[in-house]
Amino acid sequence: MKYIKEFRDGKKAKILAEQIKKEVKQNYAFMEFCGGHTHAIFKYGLTDLLPPEIKMIHGPGCPVCILPEKVIKQAIDLTLDRDILFCSYGDLLKVPGPKGDSLLKAKARGANVSMVYSSLDALNLARKNPDKKIVFMGIGFETTAPATAMAIKMAKDQNLTNFFVFCNHVLTPSAIQNIFHSPELRNMQELKIDGLLGPSHVSSIIGTRPYEYFTEEFEKPVVIAGFEPLDVLQSILMLVRQVNEKRAEVENQYIRVVDKEGNQTAKNIVAEIFELERNFEWRGLGSIPYSSLKIKKKYKQFDIKAYVKLSEEKVLGHKACQCGAILRGVKTALDCKLFGKTCTPENPLGPCMVSAEGACGAYYHWYINKKVENGKRDKTMSLGHD
Amino acid sequence: MEPITLAHGSGGKKMVTLIEDLFLKKFNNHNLPQGNDFTSFEVSQKKLAISTDSYVISPLIFPGGDIGSLAVHGTVNDVCMSGAKPLYLSASFIIEEGLDLKILEKIVSSMAEASKKTGVPIITGDTKVVEKGKGDGLYINTTGIGEIPSNLNITGSNAKPGDKIIINGSIGDHGMAILSFREGLNFETTLQSDSAPLNSLIALMCEFFPQINCLRDPTRGGLAACLNELASQSKVAIKIFEENIPIKTEVHSACELLGLDPLNVANEGKLVTICPPEIADDLLKTMKSHPFGVNSQIIGEVLEGTDVFMETSFGGQRKISWPESEQLPRIC
Known part of the structure; x- marks a missing residue:
């Protein structure tokens, strides 16, 4: 496979880091939207390379993180029907719902829960198990929505009557807008964001155009960044330059994958199957109008919500959870x-x-707390100024 | 196909035939056919090492090995991690009704061959058959016993600040080879499991370098779990260098695709050794002279402290944490 080593070259990283150090003129706070960026920043120890003036704020772009407890409870409730084989991407199975319950625990209690790597695996399970109702948990941002849409389209073409989707796909631009509108950001006391490291795989689907709104409306620079460590460093340099030059533009660092218009085929299939849901409750961000997708009426035979009344009861998470x-x-x-x-x-x-x-x-996996002194945890951390 | 039936585990004639025609024939050695419920053997006054392990791997036959050879290698290796010369193995079979006898024969032959090549005979065993649906083909338990040379003191709590850490080759081969074969995940690769007996390599290492402090095989949980175990047992910190860790491109690529960390992926023919710094280079040379150590590398060092961390090829540092839950169930 190409592109493993090319974008992880330590020598090039040092050159980029030096250049960033040379060009910083003030304190900068940048938010990386995607979990993929957060992952790269920690896994490669990028913060050790960045000057202290640059602070990275980790955004909400982790598909399982933003699902509310209510949705986890609904998923667990669905598995009580033992005729259902519930399929999901792996990470979701461990996400805690009410009282720490999870799909993984439901599986241990005897529920039919299966981890799949692709929506098409769920479709295969439907073909192989005609006596079971296969429910695929559609989660994720614009990156995974086309795959769910494609599975629904194929289920229709193949006249499958035992394939259903529990749709919880969400939209990136709505979440970004919500963060830029947040009171914490507005009063500047609690949160300062000078620029956004824009999503990489999401942008390969939606293109760079949707971000133009943010540069115009909020005057914040956006750099679409790849997920490899050199991508992240180069994008940070591009953000520093925009701030220094008082520009607020959409720039695309990830040109090997992303273009202005995105993937038209993927956008078409999503538009064919889904429409905007009036409201979606995000964990952490609260209720955001028109920020998620639901299955169109035309395809409602594949929508599990059309058959089962799901509990809308509000579920509270752990009190101290931040x-x-x-x-x-x-x-x-x-x-x-x-x-x-x-x-x-x-x-x-x-x-x-x-x-x-x-x-x-x-943090848990990769962060080395270098400032632990006398057993006291240093809240400023080594991730830059506070 | 002749399926295994419950009668094969009933204690009756059919079971005796299976034991005599298959197990005794294949595992043939002078200790085994004593016809008793036990096998007697003599031990010296020396210090002994014993280890037991159950093998539940799926699929039973995989690129680079099968559950039979794995059950020999895995337990032999565990005994060796004390520096011991493994002497004997036991083998217990839990067979699911319906297993094709041909498959069982193939696995038992491979097990016998592994035992022969390793020089560690299987001297006692047991067979049980469970009803269809109550097992998954075949589970094997093996126990190994070995003699520890009196001049050695090798344990996981012996690592000292300043010591060097060496591995005998590339990581993650076993886990990724198994994964490539799993239903629903098939991806094409020529990758083979690294399943191998390490007793001759360890005998060579210990003969010339009895000063070795620790030996550990990075099986389930991979190198990450192994180093965390050693660090916490010895109450030290461990630093490894990303650039020095041997990883095959195929393993790296497959891990990227599936979102796995090669450091957490299982190995079955690897050992990590920790030794005083003054013997590290010579020990490395000796290891490289052995067929199972050709790609040995010094991958890190022991420091004062508590964490396991890695200097990335970027010049940054990151923690190597304990792998959480099972990345992949039933890998050995």
């Missing part, structure tokens, strides 16, 4: 009392701990 504030960038994992003590990847109390793309999971 995932909400962490997802908005207001707090970091180290601000949470539960972090690393009662909340660990083996026993996650909040969703950000589940995946290494979640902010807490990334």
Whole structure:
């Protein structure tokens, strides 16, 4: 496979890091939207290379992190029907719902829960198990929505009557807009964002055009960045330059994959199958209008919501869990009392701990707390100024 | 196809035939056919090492090995991690009704061959058959016993600040070879499991370098779990260098695709050794002279402290944490 080593070249990284150091003129706070970026920043120790003037804020772009407890409860409730074989991408299975229950625990109790790597695997299971109702959990941003849409389209073409989708796909631009509108950002006291490291795989689908709104409306620079460590460093340099030159533009660092218009085929299939849901409750960000997708009436035979009345009861997470504030960038994992003590990847109390793309999971796995003195945890961390 | 039936585990004639015609024939050695419920053997006054392991791997036959050879290599290697010379193995079979006798024969032959090549005979065993649906083809348990040379003191709690850490070759081969074969995940690769007996390599290492402090095989949980175990047992910190860790391109690529970290992926023919710095270069040379150590590398060092961390090829540092839950169930 190409493109593993090319974008992980330590020597080139040092050159980029030097260049960033040369060009910094002030303190900068940049938010990386995607969990993939958070992952790269921690895994490659990028913060050790960045000058202290640059602070990275970890955004909400981790698909499992933003699902509310209510949706996890609904999923677990669905598995009570033992005729259902519930299929999901792996990370979701561990996400804690009410009272720490999860799909993985439901599986241990005897529920039919299966991890799949692709929506098409779920479709195969439907073909192989005609006596079972296969429910595929559609989660994720614009990157995974086309695959879910394609599975629904194929199920229709193949006249499958035992394939259903529990659709919880969400939209990136709505979440970004919500963060830029947040009171914490507006009053500048709690959160300062000078620029956005834009999504990489999401942008390969939607293109760079949707971000133009943010540069115009909020006057924040956006750089679409790849997920490899050199991509991230180069994009940070591009953001520094925009801030220094007082520009607020959409720039595309990830030109090997992303273009202005995105993937028209993927956009078409999504438009064919889905429409905007009036409202979606995001964990951490709250209710955001028109921020998620639902299955169109024309395809409602594949919508599990058309058959089962799901509980709308509000479910509260762990009281001390700070995932909400962490997802908005207001707090970091180290601000949470539960972090690393009662909340660990083996026993996650909040969703950000589940995946290494979640902010807490990334801290837990890779962050070396260099400033632990006298057993006291340093809240400023080594990630730059505060 | 002749399927295994419950009668093969009933204690009756059919079971005796299976034992005599298959197990005794294949595992043939002078200790085995004593006809008793036990095997007697003599031990010296020396210090002994014993280890037991159950093998539940799926699929039973995989690129580079099968559950039979794995059950020999895995337990032999565990015994060796004390520096011991493994002497004997036991083998227990839990067979699911319906297993094709041909498959069982193939696995038992491979097990016998592994035992022969390794020089560690299987001297006692047991067979049980469970009803269809109550097992998954075949599970094997093996126990190994070995003699520890009196001049050695090798344990996981012996690592000292300043020591060097060496691995005998590339990581992640076993886990990724198994994964490539799993239903629903088939991806094309020529990757083979690294399943191998390490007793001759360890005998060579210990003969010339009895000062070795630790030996550990990075099986389930991979190199990450292995180093965390050693660090916590010895109450030290461990630093490894990303650039020095041997990883095959195929393993790296497959891990990228599936979102796995090669450091967490299982190995079945690898060992990590920790030794005083003054013997590290010579020990490395000796290891490289052995067929199972050709790609040996010094991958890190022991420091004072508590964490396991890695200097990335970027010049940054990151923590190597314990792998969480099972990346992949039933890998050995």
